[in-house]
Amino acid sequence: MTGVLAVEAANAALYAAFEAGDVDLMESVWDVVDPDQLVCVHPGWPMLRGRAAVLRSWSAVMAGTDYIQFFLTDVQVDLQGAVAIVTCTENVLTSVDVGANATVVATNVFVLRAAGWRLRVHHGAPVLGRLSE
Amino acid sequence: MTGVLAVEAANAALYAAFEAGDVDLMESVWDVVDPDQLVCVHPGWPMLRGRAAVLRSWSAVMAGTDYIQFFLTDVQVDLQGAVAIVTCTENVLTSVDVGANATVVATNVFVLRAAGWRLRVHHGAPVLGRLSE
Numbered sequence: 001m002t003g004v005l006a007v008e009a010a011n012a013a014l015y016a017a018f019e020a021g022d023v024d025l026m027e028s029v030w031d032v033v034d035p036d037q038l039v040c041v042h043p044g045w046p047m048l049r050g051r052a053a054v055l056r057s058w059s060a061v062m063a064g065t066d067y068i069q070f071f072l073t074d075v076q077v078d079l080q081g082a083v084a085i086v087t088c089t090e091n092v093l094t095s096v097d098v099g100a101n102a103t104v105v106a107t108n109v110f111v112l113r114a115a116g117w118r119l120r121v122h123h124g125a126p127v128l129g130r131l132s133e
Numbered sequence: 134m135t136g137v138l139a140v141e142a143a144n145a146a147l148y149a150a151f152e153a154g155d156v157d158l159m160e161s162v163w164d165v166v167d168p169d170q171l172v173c174v175h176p177g178w179p180m181l182r183g184r185a186a187v188l189r190s191w192s193a194v195m196a197g198t199d200y201i202q203f204f205l206t207d208v209q210v211d212l213q214g215a216v217a218i219v220t221c222t223e224n225v226l227t228s229v230d231v232g233a234n235a236t237v238v239a240t241n242v243f244v245l246r247a248a249g250w251r252l253r254v255h256h257g258a259p260v261l262g263r264l265s266e
Binding site: 034037039041043044045046047049074076078080081082083085087089103105107109111120121123124125126127128 | 167170172174176177178179180182207209211213214215216218220222236238240242244253254256257258259260261
């Protein structure tokens with residue numbers, strides 16, 4: 001399973017890990033090749049680089065989140081050989097204050113490894129209210 | 134020229150086009166294959182999909198910008214075969230109010246075509262003051 005469905009499953013695993021606060025699942029979602037080049041942008045945050053910093057940030061974010069649920073809409077998978085660019089809108093329901101609203105647009109870039117699709121970049125950006133459509 | 138230097142040049146062309154308000158150069162930066170899958174997120178905006186919508190947005194943004202200059206820092210090129218994931222911080226100097234500050238983190242995904250590297254995704258996200266490092 002290497003096509004669009006597999007990519008969608010890998011993408012869903014990212015959000016399932018966050019919802020469950022599952023550090024092990026979160027670790028398995030991210031790539032292990034050239035780990036210094038992994039990138040994560042949480043909404044409103046500066047860029048984090050490197051597997052260690054990225055996973056540490058997720059542990060902190062998940063530890064600070066009592067409840068969160070994602071409803072993904074407008075999911076698009078752009079397959080370019082062994083790279084898959086997933087773009088989607090995250091409609092977030094959470095107990096944590098996430099700003100003016102809880103709509104985030106995300107770009108998630110996966111690379112196909114022997115074990116399956118692994119995440120190299122997660123980039124979440126807040127949709128600011130005054131500019132929402 | 135297909136390696137990191139070529140990717141960096143393609144990435145620089147995106148910002149040069151914006152700085153110059155050059156619609157033709159902006160059009161040449163973006164890919165033409167599967168044009169419906171092109172994605173652009175301006176900081177704070179919802180996601181725009183498709184070459185026509187993306188280029189229209191750039192024309193509007195550039196028409197509304199008297200002066201803008203980018204100082205890119207922390208530029209990383211993650212080469213994955215014929216796909217290049219560029220991540221960087223945009224330090225923006227502009228006459229337009231761009232919010233609480235003018236630091237944007239960007240993910241730009243390029244694909245190698247016969248004519249060179251072409252942009253499929255530009256995702257810019259505001260770094261919000263309260264979360265800056």
